[in-house]
Amino acid sequence: MSSLPVRVAETADPRALWPDQVAQANSGTWLIEMLLREQATLPAVETAVEEPSAVERFASQHAMGELAREAAAATGDVAAQPAPASHYRALLPATPPGPGQQYAFEVDLDRCSGCKACVAACHALNGLDEHETWRDVGLLVGGTSSAPVLQHVTTACHHCLEPACMIACPVEAYVKDPITGIVKHLDDQCFGCQYCTLACPYDVPKYHASLGIVRKCDMCSSRLAVGQAPACVQACPHEAIRIQLVDLQQVADEAEVAPFLPAAPDPQFTLPTTSFRTRRAMPRNMLPADYYELSPQHPHWPLVVMLVLTQLSVGAFCVSAVLNQLLPRAEWTPFQPIQAGLALCVGLLALAASVLHLGRPLLAWRGILGIRHSWLSREILAFGLFALLATLYFAAVMVTAAGAVDLSAWLRPGAAVVSAVGAIGLFCSVMIYAFTRRTFWSLGRTAIRFGLTAALLGTATVWLSLVLQSMWAPSAALLESGQRFDRWLAVALLAIAAAKLFWEAALFRHLASRHMSCLKRSALLAVRRLPRLTLLRFVLGGLGGIVLPLAYLHALPEDAAVRPDVSLVYVTLIIALTMAGELLERCLFFAAVAAPRMPGAVK
Amino acid sequence: MSGQSRPPRSIMSFLPPLRAHNGPLTQHLVLEPGRFGLGLVPAATNPDATAPMVCGYCSTGCSLDVHLRAGHAVGLTPTADYPVNQGMACPKGWEALAVLDSPHRATVPLIRNAKDRLEPTDWHTAMLHLVQRFRGIQQAHGQHAVAFLSSGQIATEELALLGSLAKFGMGMIHGDGNTRQCMATAVTAYKQSFGFDAPPYTYDDFEASDTIVLVGSNLCITHPIMWQRVMRNRHSPQIVVIDPRVTETATQATLHLPIKPKSDLELFYGVARILIERGWIDRRFIESHTEGFEAFAHFVQDYSLERVSAATGLPPDSLERLAHVIHQGRRVSFWWTMGVNQSYQGTRTAQAIINLALMTGNIGRPGTGANSITGQCNAMGSRLFSNTASLLGGREFSNPDHRREVARILELDEALIPSQPSWPYHQILEGILRKEIRGLWIVCTNPAHSWINQHQVRDILSRLDFLVVQDMYANTETAQIAHLVLPAAGWGEKDGTFINSERRIGRIKKVRQAPGQALADFAIFRLVAHYWGCAALFRQWDSPEAVFQLLKRLSTGQPCDFSGIDGYQALEAAGGIQWPYRDASRDAGQQRRLFEDGRFFHPDGRARFVFEPPRPQPEPVSSKFPLLLLTGRGSAAQWHTQTRTSQSAVLRKLSAMTPYVEINPADARAAGIRPGDLVDVVSQRGRATAKACLTPTVQPGQIYMPMHDEGTNRLTHAAFDPYSSQPSYKCCAVRIELHHAPA
Numbered sequence A: 001m002s003s004l005p006v007r008v009a010e011t012a013d014p015r016a017l018w019p020d021q022v023a024q025a026n027s028g029t030w031l032i033e034m035l036l037r038e039q040a041t042l043p044a045v046e047t048a049v050e051e052p053s054a055v056e057r058f059a060s061q062h063a064m065g066e067l068a069r070e071a072a073a074a075t076g077d078v079a080a081q082p083a084p085a086s087h088y089r090a091l092l093p094a095t096p097p098g099p100g101q102q103y104a105f106e107v108d109l110d111r112c113s114g115c116k117a118c119v120a121a122c123h124a125l126n127g128l129d130e131h132e133t134w135r136d137v138g139l140l141v142g143g144t145s146s147a148p149v150l151q152h153v154t155t156a157c158h159h160c161l162e163p164a165c166m167i168a169c170p171v172e173a174y175v176k177d178p179i180t181g182i183v184k185h186l187d188d189q190c191f192g193c194q195y196c197t198l199a200c201p202y203d204v205p206k207y208h209a210s211l212g213i214v215r216k217c218d219m220c221s222s223r224l225a226v227g228q229a230p231a232c233v234q235a236c237p238h239e240a241i242r243i244q245l246v247d248l249q250q251v252a253d254e255a256e257v258a259p260f261l262p263a264a265p266d267p268q269f270t271l272p273t274t275s276f277r278t279r280r281a282m283p284r285n286m287l288p289a290d291y292y293e294l295s296p297q298h299p300h301w302p303l304v305v306m307l308v309l310t311q312l313s314v315g316a317f318c319v320s321a322v323l324n325q326l327l328p329r330a331e332w333t334p335f336q337p338i339q340a341g342l343a344l345c346v347g348l349l350a351l352a353a354s355v356l357h358l359g360r361p362l363l364a365w366r367g368i369l370g371i372r373h374s375w376l377s378r379e380i381l382a383f384g385l386f387a388l389l390a391t392l393y394f395a396a397v398m399v400t401a402a403g404a405v406d407l408s409a410w411l412r413p414g415a416a417v418v419s420a421v422g423a424i425g426l427f428c429s430v431m432i433y434a435f436t437r438r439t440f441w442s443l444g445r446t447a448i449r450f451g452l453t454a455a456l457l458g459t460a461t462v463w464l465s466l467v468l469q470s471m472w473a474p475s476a477a478l479l480e481s482g483q484r485f486d487r488w489l490a491v492a493l494l495a496i497a498a499a500k501l502f503w504e505a506a507l508f509r510h511l512a513s514r515h516m517s518c519l520k521r522s523a524l525l526a527v528r529r530l531p532r533l534t535l536l537r538f539v540l541g542g543l544g545g546i547v548l549p550l551a552y553l554h555a556l557p558e559d560a561a562v563r564p565d566v567s568l569v570y571v572t573l574i575i576a577l578t579m580a581g582e583l584l585e586r587c588l589f590f591a592a593v594a595a596p597r598m599p600g601a602v603k
Numbered sequence B: 001m002s003g004q005s006r007p008p009r010s011i012m013s014f015l016p017p018l019r020a021h022n023g024p025l026t027q028h029l030v031l032e033p034g035r036f037g038l039g040l041v042p043a044a045t046n047p048d049a050t051a052p053m054v055c056g057y058c059s060t061g062c063s064l065d066v067h068l069r070a071g072h073a074v075g076l077t078p079t080a081d082y083p084v085n086q087g088m089a090c091p092k093g094w095e096a097l098a099v100l101d102s103p104h105r106a107t108v109p110l111i112r113n114a115k116d117r118l119e120p121t122d123w124h125t126a127m128l129h130l131v132q133r134f135r136g137i138q139q140a141h142g143q144h145a146v147a148f149l150s151s152g153q154i155a156t157e158e159l160a161l162l163g164s165l166a167k168f169g170m171g172m173i174h175g176d177g178n179t180r181q182c183m184a185t186a187v188t189a190y191k192q193s194f195g196f197d198a199p200p201y202t203y204d205d206f207e208a209s210d211t212i213v214l215v216g217s218n219l220c221i222t223h224p225i226m227w228q229r230v231m232r233n234r235h236s237p238q239i240v241v242i243d244p245r246v247t248e249t250a251t252q253a254t255l256h257l258p259i260k261p262k263s264d265l266e267l268f269y270g271v272a273r274i275l276i277e278r279g280w281i282d283r284r285f286i287e288s289h290t291e292g293f294e295a296f297a298h299f300v301q302d303y304s305l306e307r308v309s310a311a312t313g314l315p316p317d318s319l320e321r322l323a324h325v326i327h328q329g330r331r332v333s334f335w336w337t338m339g340v341n342q343s344y345q346g347t348r349t350a351q352a353i354i355n356l357a358l359m360t361g362n363i364g365r366p367g368t369g370a371n372s373i374t375g376q377c378n379a380m381g382s383r384l385f386s387n388t389a390s391l392l393g394g395r396e397f398s399n400p401d402h403r404r405e406v407a408r409i410l411e412l413d414e415a416l417i418p419s420q421p422s423w424p425y426h427q428i429l430e431g432i433l434r435k436e437i438r439g440l441w442i443v444c445t446n447p448a449h450s451w452i453n454q455h456q457v458r459d460i461l462s463r464l465d466f467l468v469v470q471d472m473y474a475n476t477e478t479a480q481i482a483h484l485v486l487p488a489a490g491w492g493e494k495d496g497t498f499i500n501s502e503r504r505i506g507r508i509k510k511v512r513q514a515p516g517q518a519l520a521d522f523a524i525f526r527l528v529a530h531y532w533g534c535a536a537l538f539r540q541w542d543s544p545e546a547v548f549q550l551l552k553r554l555s556t557g558q559p560c561d562f563s564g565i566d567g568y569q570a571l572e573a574a575g576g577i578q579w580p581y582r583d584a585s586r587d588a589g590q591q592r593r594l595f596e597d598g599r600f601f602h603p604d605g606r607a608r609f610v611f612e613p614p615r616p617q618p619e620p621v622s623s624k625f626p627l628l629l630l631t632g633r634g635s636a637a638q639w640h641t642q643t644r645t646s647q648s649a650v651l652r653k654l655s656a657m658t659p660y661v662e663i664n665p666a667d668a669r670a671a672g673i674r675p676g677d678l679v680d681v682v683s684q685r686g687r688a689t690a691k692a693c694l695t696p697t698v699q700p701g702q703i704y705m706p707m708h709d710e711g712t713n714r715l716t717h718a719a720f721d722p723y724s725s726q727p728s729y730k731c732c733a734v735r736i737e738l739h740h741a742p743a
Helices: A004-010 A019-026 A029-040 A043-048 A054-064 A067-074 A085-091 A117-125 A164-168 A195-199 A221-225 A231-235 A248-257 A301-326 A329-356 A361-368 A375-401 A408-434 A443-472 A476-512 A518-529 A531-555 A564-591 B024-028 B123-141 B156-169 B184-194 B204-208 B224-231 B264-277 B283-289 B293-300 B305-312 B316-328 B346-359 B379-385 B400-410 B425-433 B454-462 B521-532 B544-555 B568-573 B649-653 B665-670
Strands: A101-108 A136-143 A148-155 A174-176 A183-185 A206-208 A213-215 A241-247 A275-277 B031-034 B039-042 B049-054 B063-069 B072-078 B110-112 B118-120 B146-150 B175-177 B211-215 B238-242 B255-257 B332-336 B369-372 B439-443 B466-471 B484-487 B493-499 B504-510 B627-632 B660-663 B678-682 B687-694 B702-706 B732-738
Touching: A029 B123, A029 B521, A085 A231, A085 A241, A101 A148, A101 A248, A117 A136, A117 A231, A117 B072, A117 B649, A164 A174, A164 A183, A164 A195, A221 B039, A231 A241, A241 A248, A301 A329, A301 A375, A301 A408, A301 A443, A301 A564, A329 A361, A329 A375, A329 A408, A329 A443, A361 A375, A375 A408, A408 A443, A443 A476, A443 A564, A476 A518, A476 A531, A476 A564, A518 A531, A531 A564, B049 B504, B110 B123, B123 B146, B123 B439, B123 B466, B123 B484, B123 B521, B146 B156, B146 B425, B156 B175, B156 B379, B156 B493, B156 B521, B156 B544, B175 B425, B184 B346, B184 B369, B204 B224, B211 B316, B238 B316, B255 B316, B264 B293, B264 B305, B264 B316, B264 B346, B283 B346, B293 B346, B305 B316, B332 B346, B346 B369, B379 B493, B379 B544, B400 B544, B425 B454, B493 B521, B493 B544, B493 B568, B504 B568, B660 B665, B660 B678, B665 B687
Parallel strands: A101 A275, B146 B175, B146 B439, B211 B238, B211 B332, B238 B255, B332 B369, B439 B466, B466 B484, B627 B702, B660 B687
Antiparallel strands: A101 A241, A136 A148, A174 A183, A206 A213, B031 B039, B049 B063, B063 B072, B110 B118, B110 B484, B493 B504, B627 B732, B660 B702, B678 B687, B678 B732
16 A cells, blocks of 8 residues: 555556645545644633634624624523513413412424424423433324324323322422422422322333433523423423413312323323313324334332332241131240241341342431322332331241240230231222222232232242241141141142232233233233243243142141151242242233323334 | 610521521522513523524524624524414424534534544644645546535535535545435435425415325434424324324324335335325326326236235225325325435335326415425525535536536636536445545534444445545544544534425524534635635635525525525525525415426426336345344434533433334243343344333334334345435344343
């Protein structure tokens, strides 16, 4: 390549015969350096040159007309309005909300053309992070081939009268402004539990993983406070979004009689204030463009672990308490140390896992602030109390077992109390999901699911502790009663596991449904989008809950005891497989739920 | 201890508060009053200066105030008082800076090594390599054996330098631009009908019309800021949309005519016949300002209601209604976009629209015109100054007077100006096939994705001895197959001007540093000139602003004369200036339209009626390929091959993440396709996998795929308009079948 200048000189092309140029081609590096230097220089950095820099030049033009506004802005004079104010003045209410009123978005669907400038402007004017958007534009399609209808729909937070996010929040990180009605999120109060993202039926609060908190639209409250329009209102080229005053009673009344937008979640739950206006008729078959889209939801692994383990712990205490009530004290007491110890350890592990779910775990203590309204706060309190009582109970068991103090009289009522508090915690867990009104998470379904998990894993744990205890402290009496429990527990476990798997599999009957119901959606998600997870769940559950217990029962001699080490292998396998199965089941519980949301666009 | 003891702090004060209404996270999003009329802005990016500049995506030509901190762009807002966008922008504009930060930026020159991989090199090596290879090819196979393809996305000054360098400096004969894919048809139609490539309108016409006829244009999605002007029309206009699909724009129409694809010619000839028969024409205008009307009137007699109705699939009364609406309107404007341009008979279709405007006298008055809406931000700059199909300033290579004039202005030897015009894009590709062209320099465009019949294009490009790709991004489909990749600075990282759809010249500016060693295209051209040894020819061309002065001189006396613009500063002060601008007295006003005096650019001052019988569809549907594939824009957040728009997280969110195809539910049912199924769309040329979206907005027998997805052009059929050479992207025969994943 270094021979190039020679080639240049040799060529017959008259264009190349510029002697000085040929010489320069030898040392083009000076030009490269100069051009790179020029490229790296921004006009503003050139302040040393005599003329006004290019930035000053091109900025001055703009600034001159703005001097008055600039001065006003600097002094906070809100009377001097920014440049776009003349455009958006008509899109804001003339007066602040009166009693019984609040601010609300109003979308003129006839003017929303689907350009989505509102989303980008909201992102830019609010300084959101790269991937963060607070507004969204969906698409509804319907009608017939001779009269098709398509309708883009811009939506953001609906600043509901009864915001589910706020009711769900365990740390009081939401406030609904008493005058404007704006539902504002307190970013510094949030500890990142993301419960609001599950509770809001409109998919409004968005989790910001790197900050560990949720953020959401606040209708640009700081802009409204100084008479400026929210970013989306300012930026809609077609004036499709405005802020209006709504009458609170009217919002509630309208929610009673009509859906506020075709294919949107039922407004009865939270009483959203946004109104979507159109003069056109919407055909009855309007569906969101993403209606048939199957998007698995976030599996929330720490929650999966936390739920399964708390249920194991509570289940173990409950099963143990039941046996405690049914059996003579002498027969049961020997099993208690290991049983209580195991259950307690797992329970504490579960609480640790739950903290891992938080974006800001150091603020976990704030979790009970919402006790008056948040099922999550109640769950935190109940399980906190459960852990405390279980620890005390375990201490009592150990003290008694060591023979230091005989607290055996207290153990039976103690076990009942620990179990009852645990059961309350478990009920709170159920309510957390039932509150979201997702069909797949309905009160009945979630209660059956969580309850059976508790029964299954509780039984398995009690069984394991029994085997362990009989290995470590073998005695004739223990072996004898152990033998009896063995069979009972194996049969119970088999029955519970079979019932649970059957009940879970019953979801797939919805696949035959013509209607794309929430449950059909969940079933489709399970078989189409998460087929491996689903298959593995049933294989592990079937192996651990049915095949192995059957094999064990089959191997069980009629009247003799099984060798403890053989039992241990069986029981350990059973508990490992059922536990794994339950973890996967819980993963499906999160991932295959049909999450309500506003109509979406083609994905 | 001092006497003053502080009150003891309780332990609680060291703990985080029970209720934190404020704190570092809240501060993240705090807004504060911005200067420059911005209202509240994020405190972290509150600018210390702003710089208005024209957006770098589409031809609307919106102005964006780029927010600067210490000269560096940190954000932007649309310019409130710019006559084009009046404070608005589409998502692409809002996100214009975000795409500059992409990890896919080309930051150093890349050279293909012995292992067939692109490896980093330095500019010196890259330039020596480029010169050596191109010269080698030219010496062995002739000057014409190296050609270039440019773009409507770089500054006019850059286009002029590239075109001049390539043709006058490097001796190339053939060069074309990606503008061939978007507005070549409009150019040819205007040249033949008006005597010069001259879109006559100004955006105020959208607001002044009482009847707006949109042909093959989904304005809501392709040009949202022009749709803004329609929405601001206070005359309750009749809006006619002629489009086979029910688009966003069609749903806003007062009259939507879902014609059979490519039956526009019959429609407009039929409507012309009705207008003539009923006497709904402007005789005085026709007689004073046009040529060829009688022949046209005679020609359209054959287009009876029945014939047109059969051809277009429209009931006769909607044809009558269209004629009536045009007749009723006092200020009727006709607008067309790619539905017309990208057709095997686009030129005549555009002229059929022009004919309607001429015969009804709807031109040269506010709210009227036969108006082509262009695609790219600087398509118009390319039309006038890319020095490809036409010589600088809208002149002809074949005209010796024009060559002499250009040689005089540029102070160069007239012999350096080729007397033959460039081959159009598809002929350059054919030239590669015939081995007449062996070296190609592609600047700022992505033919391996965007050109029609993609398999064939990739095959053709792979036959080149030497392919140079100059682009902002190293990951474009075309860059991936290049022998040499030159890293270019993008919009926001360089200076120059664009010319928008309404002929308005606006500024772009350097407000960001380009990454790595990327250089402005202008600088790269200077570098090539230097290494080629022809820099002396371009002594006057040492900065974009100096070139702007040259362009002014080149425009003098031409219809596009803008010699009255003092310089860059004057452009900004005026909020952009439309050509012609000879001086302030003759060309005053911010919204100017052409032909107000009824004089067109043909020597006799008369516009021409140009017409021709429709041609058969190049690839009609058959039993094997029973569906017609329509293509077009997917969303307002996507641009062309998405090299830029896919770099913004926000724009990605606002567009479909997977390729999709819109199918009428009846067709889907017949093929056993359910919503969301993966399907293969198959044409004679290729196969593309996409997700099925069932929608009645496409008619039975037709399907629609966005052009942004790479697979779409594997299917398209390479047919061209014979006059404009524009590819006919929007009608090819396909079939659709369920996708079976390979086992």
